[in-house]
Amino acid sequence: MAKRILFIDRDGTLIYEAPPTYQLDAFEKLTFYPHMFEYMTKIARELDYELVMVSNQDGLGTDVFPEDTFWPLHNLVMKSLEGEDIFFSAVHIDRTYPHENAPTRKPATGMLTQYLNNEDYDIAHSFVIGDRITDIQLAKNLGCRGIWLNNDASLGAAEISDKAAALQDTIALETTEWSKIYEFLKMGLRSVTQERNTNETKISVALNVDGSGKADISTGIGFFDHMLEQIARHGKMDLSVRTKGDLHIDEHHTIEDTGIALGEAFAKALADKRGMERYGFALPMDEADAKVLIDFGGRNWLVWNAVFKREKIGEMPTEMFYHFFKSFSDAAKCNLNIECRGDNEHHKIEAIFKAFAKAIHMAVKRDPLSNYLPSTKGVL
Missing domain, CATH: 3.40.50.1000 (HAD superfamily/HAD-like)
Known part of the structure; x- marks a missing residue:
């Protein structure tokens, strides 16, 4: 390195x-x-x-x-x-x-x-x-x-x-x-840039974990942009995402690869976990009850308990929500446990993204004067 x-x-x-x-x-x-x-x-x-x-x-x-x-x-x-x-x-x-x-x-x-x-x-x-x-x-x-x-x-x-x-x-x-x-x-140390270029997508991510909530998102999928903006705003981090994908085929590669690139950016930004809380969770939105638990412990795992009755919200296929969070979990090397109940499909997924943002904000909180590593293993 x-x-x-x-x-x-x-x-x-x-x-x-x-x-x-x-x-x-x-x-x-x-x-x-x-x-x-x-x-x-x-x-x-x-x-x-x-x-x-x-x-x-x-x-x-x-x-x-x-x-x-x-x-x-x-x-x-x-x-x-x-x-x-x-x-x-x-x-x-x-x-x-x-x-x-x-x-x-x-x-x-x-x-x-x-x-x-x-x-x-x-x-x-x-x-x-x-x-x-x-x-x-x-x-x-x-x-x-x-x-x-x-x-x-x-x-x-x-x-x-x-x-x-x-x-x-x-x-x-x-x-x-x-x-x-x-x-x-x-x-x-927690301000990074990350690029991911394949034959299917070209993605650049700029992430400042300790930012103020600024978002500059462009993926070509309006509803997806709106959800990524929730991560920045409610996670109080600065996030820029530029994705050019093969949308003439479908949305799959764009959403999945953006999840991977964003996860890679978090893995890079959180390489030093000393003094960090590590865990986070949160939040309801109207009738929707969303719970997101996260652990930046160095191991990837996703538990997904959310069912959507509509095929799409905006132009974003609801089946891709799972793929986005699975891609993020794999690349960021974090545990994610996501659960949501509700009647309005828009409210449900927005509640999940907001809870995800709040969970990240709690987990990455760090005392700059602490050298404590949140693990009995002595390494994360």
Whole structure:
């Protein structure tokens, strides 16, 4: 599996950098960022990221910035980090002076070419963590997103004002606290994309389990779109589904393969189940009584107790509801127990999808500060 990277700035991020003194060339200037050790240790121990340090040290090795004022302090910083189990796989330092348009100086990517176009690394799901807007620009240039540790609000407002339009989408998080970075990274693991392409269907899914209920659904089957929107809205997750299937034949492949792709997306998003509730259940709708029990325990199984008297609801065959949930269960590796009673067929299936969404929302709820794995087996 391709490795995600945290490209981390040193000064102002790991070390507290108090203006107007930016050149950290003496021990008396060394103060570590508040709570950095606590949360960097959690990140290093609990999360699956490679750590890479990227730092501009203008003029290092010249009369402007002699090496003997840099390395003793830097070595102490690295040993202090390693003493807390925080190990960097590489340290990239640009020392260009003067630095105008230097290809190796942040935000340029000249120091980091080994990570680009390299199938061993998942750059799209990596992050740059830094205190300057140039760190956010570096993230954009690399093709990932930036976490802005904005510890000087006045400087940040001035710096970003002219670049907001170009960089706002690149800023994944703006904060002044390492605790928020840790929480974001732990929760941020649950935002994924998944594609499934066959001779019969072409499907792309974008899922953010910790979203707000946004839906962007297009499968070519109106009622199916409406049901998938229920998952996003009532599950409080962001979900985009784009399905192009062989509807000129029938609806079977489109619905079944969408269930598989959605299940695969959940399996990927919930790969790390530490701190997660795991189980969920729910809900009635008018005269319909729907019950959906779910367990993201790593084993697929479907119990289906729902009977429909109509052949279709909208343009969606009722026999395909079972196939959708069976496909999801198989791909997501979850147990599903679905039961529904009622008189109105539309109400019954909508109640099932809403209950399904609520059950997922309960099961995926997670405490970002908990490392508890909900299993006596020690693995899920």
